[in-house]
Amino acid sequence: MANIAAGTVRDVAGDNRSGLTKFMQRKSTIAFLMALPLLVLIFSLVAYPAGYAVYLAMLNKGMTRFVGFANFTFLFSRETFWMVVWQSCLFAITAVMFKAIIGFIVAHFVHNIPSKGQRKWRGMLLVPWVIPPAMSTLSWLWLFDPSYSAFNWLLQPLGIGPIPWIGETGWARFSVILVNVWIGAPFFMIMYLAALKSVPEQLYEAAAIDGATWWQRIWFVTLPMMRNIIAITALFSTIVTFANFDIVRVLTKGDPLNTTHVFATWAFRIGIEGNDIPLGATVSLFMVPILAVAAVFILRDITKRGSEV
């Protein structure tokens, strides 16, 4: 394929008008033209601004002078920066893990019940994922409210609380993760459910005849069969979770003591609220390499598996 393409290029470089018509009819040319809108969109509104962001990250605070990597070295010397790195990773990893586990468990249970009831349950359990997060987070905010927390009202008779849901570092981190899990778990559930359905029933029967316990069935049959989809769902969820802005922004704004900030919200705090746009750009740039590493690992794993099977 690459040879043909290279040939085309040579033809054109070679010359003339009939060459041009021919060139226009070439498969690769048509294909390129078909992909052109995508290219234009990505280059003008993603790649170019991303490059611009890199440039911005190398300016001084007043955006008047080029300072090279000074913003990066400055960040490395900040205690808060390292805390944000830590919190972002903690947030993303824990949230994705719990989403995966809850998604798996729920998918399993839905799969267990008779198929005519499944649709109803699936629909109900998908609700959190369908409501726009900025709106559903508002309802959590109201549920967590220091004075009006409906959760604390329920817990009060049990002698628990009042729990500072978003008031104390530990709880606030828990709450932020909880909301993220709540929003994201249904997506995992749906993906896993579809994967479960694609596992051939005979495999389970064979396992049952071999006397496998339910645990062994999950471990040796279900999980290996779902490996790809688990990885891919986890990857997408990691990307979205890691770059999350709305939940933290609406729920805690990074408080208390900046301990719930993730990269996106801290970048916003520094860049917009603190009026230091280059530093804000620098902070948000850190998301990209971390995500890229995750993407490479998970995708490599998938392709490796794919070629084995």
Place this chain on the structure above:
Amino acid sequence: MTDTAIRAGAAGPKYGSMSRDRRWALRWSYFFLVLFAIFFLTPPIYMFITSLKTSAEISAEINPWWVFNPTLGNYIELLTQDTFLRFFRNSAIVSILVVTITMAISVVAAFALARMKFWGSATLATGVFLTYLIPETLLFIPLFKMFAWVNETLGIQLMNNWWTMIILYPTLTVPFCTWIMIGYFASIPKELDEAALIDGATWTQTLTKIFIPVALPGIIAATIFAFTVSWAQFLYPLAFTTSTSELVLPVGIVTTLIKGDVFNWGQIMAGALLGAAPPLIIYAFLMDYYIAGLTAGATKG
């Protein structure tokens, strides 16, 4: 004969215990499903409860889980308010146009990348995936600068206009949809398009007559995905629009209904529920396609 009898005999009790196991498994399943359903549905239900309350009842020290004086006032007030309807309208137009643009760009591009292959197409396919890694929090400040340039050289004002979202949202939807579609197209047997091409069909015909019909579940899934994303998008409209006439729903609710001190929670919740209704309805009808399309596309990609 005896052999079978023994086997049947041996299998008998085993099957019995298995069905008892099944019954228990079923009970446990329902038990846990109910638990999870409570977890998943509590916030929306609480939203609904709160949306039926007056602000006096919300600020009162009484059982927050019950509505003592239910009122539709919050809904009526919202639905008779020009601004809220305007948010709704903006959201609807933006989402519909974004979905259309997204699908036009990504189906065609995915077909080219998955089936036609040209120089650099493999790299491009990976590149499309990589754009998904660039978060919008990184992009919105450079976009301000670009908008300034557009305004000063071309005289087109992109700030504070709802239709700017139609230009911006596809950056969030197109990469993923293209990626899903590449995966879906890849799962279609090669013989299909080869046969068509041999019969003299053009590439466009192959796409419209063969691929699009076959890949319909994938297309529906991608459409729903694009709709969900554009309906829910928060940061771009927050950063780029200000006037109430230009806001879309999520930002409109957050910036105009929350007034810091005021107990507008009834209205906020009513607004949020109304805002959540369109995607809920769409999912209710198209969920099966969505699931089928998404999983097929994602696994093969």
Place this chain on the structure above:
Amino acid sequence: MTSRKISRRRFAAGTAVASTALVAAPFVRGAYAAGKLSIGFWDHWVPGANKGSEELIREWAAREKVDVTIDYITSQGNKLLLTIAAEAQARSGHDILSFSTWLPAAYAEQLVPMNDVVEPLIKQSGAVNATVEYLGKVKGQWLAVPATIGSQMKGPCSRIDLLKQHAGIDIQEMYPIGAAPKADNWNLQTFLKAAEGCHKAGVPFGIGLGTTSDSVDTCGAIFHSFGAQLVNDKGEITVRSDGVRQALEYWKQLVRFLPPDSPSWDDASNNKAFVSGKSAMIMNPPSAWAVAKRDAPQIADQTWHHGFPSGPKGRFGPFLPFFWGVWRFSRNQAAAKSLATFLSQPAAVEKLVKASGGYDIPSFSNLTTLKVWADEAPPKGTLYHYPNPHNHQTLSIAAAPAPHKIAQQIYTQGVQTQMVVRYAVRNEPIDRVLGWASTEIEGFMRN
């Protein structure tokens, strides 16, 4: 500069105008404004207050034949700040915009100087307080016009009944209607005792320790009353000073009596605590009371706004001014200036203050004794002491008198409240807290 502006205005009006008239009577200028004007004002927290400003703007627009569009932009979630940042970067947006506290100084280079508007206003309605001058005037230039809309005090807003019952304080006697306060005993120690009493009774003082402005302002006022400056006016870091240590020690005692989740409170949390009756005192402008009037009248009836307790270095009340600024890229600067002048006339100011239920406080000294505050009810006179009519407290803003760019960071990042949380809530050793604060502030000195 001035002459060019006049000629443009003359051009816009299409008639020859005696330029002396323009200089002598700023208000006459409006007549030549004309054209279009897009306005971005702060979305008021008091229900109905926007209507007051809208009526005034319409009145002005009709007279001046200016086509206006008004956007009310909320400060909730810092949307106003984001809008300002966006417009500054995109070099386009509203012709006249509300700038809160630090923002005029932050965008100094991009704002049109307003000396020709502010100076006549000062002549007309009296001087502005030091905080307004510190925030709005840089290097002898007014960057923006001190605005009535949104400018507020964040003094205590107390429950008369609860303070009587649990703290033995008759706040109405201390701050009587129509008379100077008899508040000599109202100092930080009495305050602490009152906080303890109310905490024991389950109605703790609703003071937040988050990083939003209500928390920062309260914290800043207490820091001021110990003379605690993190950075002095020369830009030197003075974190390791006695004043700062004393302030932190005081907070350590006070924090015990605050709600446990105060570190995450935002500007709405204290209002909710107050309106729900769970708190005997919050530090807030009268918006909490305004909402209580509607949703919880029994609580509004018992509300009294008054002055801050005094500390060893004086009595400081947090004052949060808003400004009206005009971008250099604005297309109708003449009309914007005319509108700012119009809205600062005594009659307009009175109307705005009334519409906001007494929430807004004009910055000009002759306008702080309007009848509105004495009249507002229930209970009658609750707002009398709100605008500091007897000047018994120094109006201040947290992080002053540091140079603006540093002070803004200290303020928006909530460095003072963070110090308090670290020291008093999390019990970190004081040297670590001070060390943390000074490295943080060193970071703010980048430019």
